[in-house]
Amino acid sequence: MENTICYRLKSQPRKFDKNPPTVCYDKPEAAQVNKAEYDEKRYNAIMGDVVETLVVPKKSARTWTMEKGDLCRITICEGSQVGDMNFWNLDNTKERFYSGKTRQIHSTHLKIYDRLWSNLPYLNPMATFIFDTLKDYGIDEDGGSCHDVIGTRCDDYTYKLITGEDRFGSCHSYLTEAVKERGLTEADVHDVWNIFMCTGFTRDTQQYFCKPSPSRKGDFIEFIADMRLLVALSCCPQGDVSIAVGQFVPDEVCHPLKVEIFRKKDK
Numbered sequence: 068m069e070n071t072i073c074y075r076l077k078s079q080p081r082k083f084d085k086n087p088p089t090v091c092y093d094k095p096e097a098a099q100v101n102k103a104e105y106d107e108k109r110y111n112a113i114m115g116d117v118v119e120t121l122v123v124p125k126k127s128a129r130t131w132t133m134e135k136g137d138l139c140r141i142t143i144c145e146g147s148q149v150g151d152m153n154f155w156n157l158d159n160t161k162e163r164f165y166s167g168k169t170r171q172i173h174s175t176h177l178k179i180y181d182r183l184w185s186n187l188p189y190l191n192p193m194a195t196f197i198f199d200t201l202k203d204y205g206i207d208e209d210g211g212s213c214h215d216v217i218g219t220r221c222d223d224y225t226y227k228l229i230t231g232e233d234r235f236g237s238c239h240s241y242l243t244e245a246v247k248e249r250g251l252t253e254a255d256v257h258d259v260w261n262i263f264m265c266t267g268f269t270r271d272t273q274q275y276f277c278k279p280s281p282s283r284k285g286d287f288i289e290f291i292a293d294m295r296l297l298v299a300l301s302c303c304p305q306g307d308v309s310i311a312v313g314q315f316v317p318d319e320v321c322h323p324l325k326v327e328i329f330r331k332k333d334k
C-alpha cells in the first residue's frame with residue numbers, strides 16, 4: 068500500500084506558480100554614470116600623455132598602477148586573446164574588486180558605462196568601462212556575450228581535479244606570481260573580470276560555456292580609474308579559448324596583450 072502511494076506521488080510532479088521575472092536590483096544612481104562626463108574624461112585622458120606602456124607576454128601576468136582619472140586601454144596586439152583582471156585600491160589593498168556584486172548591480176557581462184565595484188564593507192566604484200570595440204557583438208543566439216563577471220579564473224587546482232595532473236600555468240598562478248612584487252600573496256588574488264572572453268550559460272543545463280573570443284588584432288577596451296588603483300592582468304593560457312579546459316592548448320592560440328595608461332595633461 069505504501070509503495071502504491073509513493074508511486075502515485077512520483078508520477079504527479081508538483082506544480083508551481085509561474086511568475087514573471089523581476090530584476091532583483093534596481094540599478095542605484097551611483098551605478099549610472101553621466102555618459103557625457105565620462106566621454107569628456109576619456110577625451111581629456113587620450114589627448115593627454117601616455118604615462119605607461121607595457122606588454123603582458125603570453126601565458127603570464129603583469130601589474131601596474133593608475134591615478135584616479137587615468138584611462139587604461141588594453142589592446143589585442145597580435146592575435147585573439149582573453150585576459151583575466153584583478154583590481155585593488157592602491158592605498159588599501161584589502162579593498163578589491165567584487166565580481167559577484169558587480170554582476171548583481173549590472174549584469175553577467177559588462178557593457179560600456181558599467182562600473183567595477185569593490186568588496187564589502189567598501190562597495191565603491193573602482194573603475195568605469197568606457198570603450199569597447201566588441202560592443203556590437205551584443206548577446207548572441209546562445210546567450211553568449213563578452214567581458215563577463217561570472218566569476219572566476221582558470222587555476223591549477225581545478226585543472227588537477229579535471230585531469231589528475233599537476234601543473235603550473237594558469238591565470239591564478241600567473242596573477243599570484245605577478246602580485247608578489249607589490250607585497251601581495253595568493254590570498255589577495257580574487258575573482259576576475261574576464262576581458263575579451265565570450266561566455267554564457269547553456270539554456271538546457273545552465274552550465275558555464277565559452278566560445279572562441281571574437282577579438283581580433285587591433286580590438287581594444289578602455290576603462291577609467293575611479294580611485295587610485297593597483298591592477299593585474301593575466302594573458303590566459305587558454306589563449307583565445309577555442310579549446311576546452313583540460314585539453315592540450317597549442318602555443319599558436321596564445322598571445323600577448325598591450326596595456327597603455329593615458330593621463331589628462333597638467334594633472
Ligand SMILES: [Zn+2]
Nearest residue numbers: 221238303304
Ligand atoms: Zn585563464
